[in-house]
Amino acid sequence: MKASDFFSLPASLAHFGSFFEPDAAPWQWIERIGPALASHRFEEKAPKVPAGVHIEGFVHLGEGVQLPSFATLIGPIWIGARSQIRPGAFIRGNVIAGEGCVLGNASEFKNCLLLDGVQAPHFNYVGDSILGNRSHLGAGAICSNLRLDHKTVHVHLPEGSVNTGLKKFGAVLGDEAEVGCNAVLNPGTLLGPRSLVMPSIAFGGVLAPSMIARVRQQVTLVPRRF
Numbered sequence: 001m002k003a004s005d006f007f008s009l010p011a012s013l014a015h016f017g018s019f020f021e022p023d024a025a026p027w028q029w030i031e032r033i034g035p036a037l038a039s040h041r042f043e044e045k046a047p048k049v050p051a052g053v054h055i056e057g058f059v060h061l062g063e064g065v066q067l068p069s070f071a072t073l074i075g076p077i078w079i080g081a082r083s084q085i086r087p088g089a090f091i092r093g094n095v096i097a098g099e100g101c102v103l104g105n106a107s108e109f110k111n112c113l114l115l116d117g118v119q120a121p122h123f124n125y126v127g128d129s130i131l132g133n134r135s136h137l138g139a140g141a142i143c144s145n146l147r148l149d150h151k152t153v154h155v156h157l158p159e160g161s162v163n164t165g166l167k168k169f170g171a172v173l174g175d176e177a178e179v180g181c182n183a184v185l186n187p188g189t190l191l192g193p194r195s196l197v198m199p200s201i202a203f204g205g206v207l208a209p210s211m212i213a214r215v216r217q218q219v220t221l222v223p224r225r226f
Contacts, residue, residue, distance in 0.1 A: 001157065003029055006174035006193060007132035010116040012080045012099040015040075020113075026172045026190065027155065027164045029130050033113055034094045037076040062099070079103075086121065098133075111168075115175075129170035138181035138199060143170035145187055153188040156205045164188065174209065 004022035013020075019036035020029050042058035049055060050069055057075025061067075065079050068087040077091055080098040085091070086105040097103065097114040104121035112126045115133040120126055122139035129143045137143075145168045147153060153169040154161045171185040174192045179185065180199030191197065192209035203213045 001025060001190075006172055006190070007115055007130070008175075010098050010133060012116055013096065016096065025162075025164075026130060027166060027169055027188075029113060030111065030128055030166065030169060033096060033111055034076075037078060037094060037096065040076070040078060042076070057093075068105075080116070112170075127170050128166070128168040129172065131173045132175040132177060132193065134175060135173040135177045135179075137179045138183065140182040141179045142184045143189075144184055145170035147187050155188045155190060158206070 002023050003020070003026040006026050008022065009017055009020050016036045019032040042060055046055050047059060047061045049067055052070030053067055054072045059073050059075045060078045062079055062081035062083065064082040066084040068085055070087055071085055071089040074092040076094060078096045080101065082099055083097055083101040083103065085103045088106040089103050090108045091103060092110050094111040095109050097118065098116035100117045101114050102119045102121045103109055104124060107120055107122065107124040110127040112129045114131045117134040118131045120137040124137045125142045127143060127145040129145065150167065153164050153166050155164055169188055171189040171191065174195065176194045177191040178196040180197055182200045183197050184202040186202060186204030189204050190206045192207055192211070194210045195207045196212045197203050197207065198212065198214040201213065201215050207213050
């Protein structure tokens, strides 16, 4: 299983290309986010931002990045051109986002790579994860990144389980993958390109490209008694 099975690094992030090899396992890209940012020469002066936006450390904001009236950005962070940061976003350390991304209101981002056109617009948690080009998280969708027993995360492939060696590993979303509102992706989840996880379910494992994960529920209607 290779990163190129899920996504390709867009031209907007080509200068980080030596850190994100297409033949590497997709979860190996997570460990390369920090070194990629460490290689970048940030400007000494912090970018000019609204008074309510708090910045610590090294932060790069590309041309046309839209900033809210309040948010917290703790570097190192690299945000590509024409991306949008919405009110209350908490972006804390080792975050790379490509062009045209949405980092949403009251959403938290930590040690993650967002390729071009990613949308995580409302109440999301994205930690130790890779989101492919034009992938989308519905409101309240969570990338859970830590097992309850704190053991290393395994990826459950059809041919058997693989120990990633990572204690924190959220999810890998392929290009144009969709996650419905209030869904939870368990640690080590892999979603193939154009796959879809239906709303309000917990999903873990591997979802093949263009497949839908859903839970069939039978709803019983009874009269309301007053």
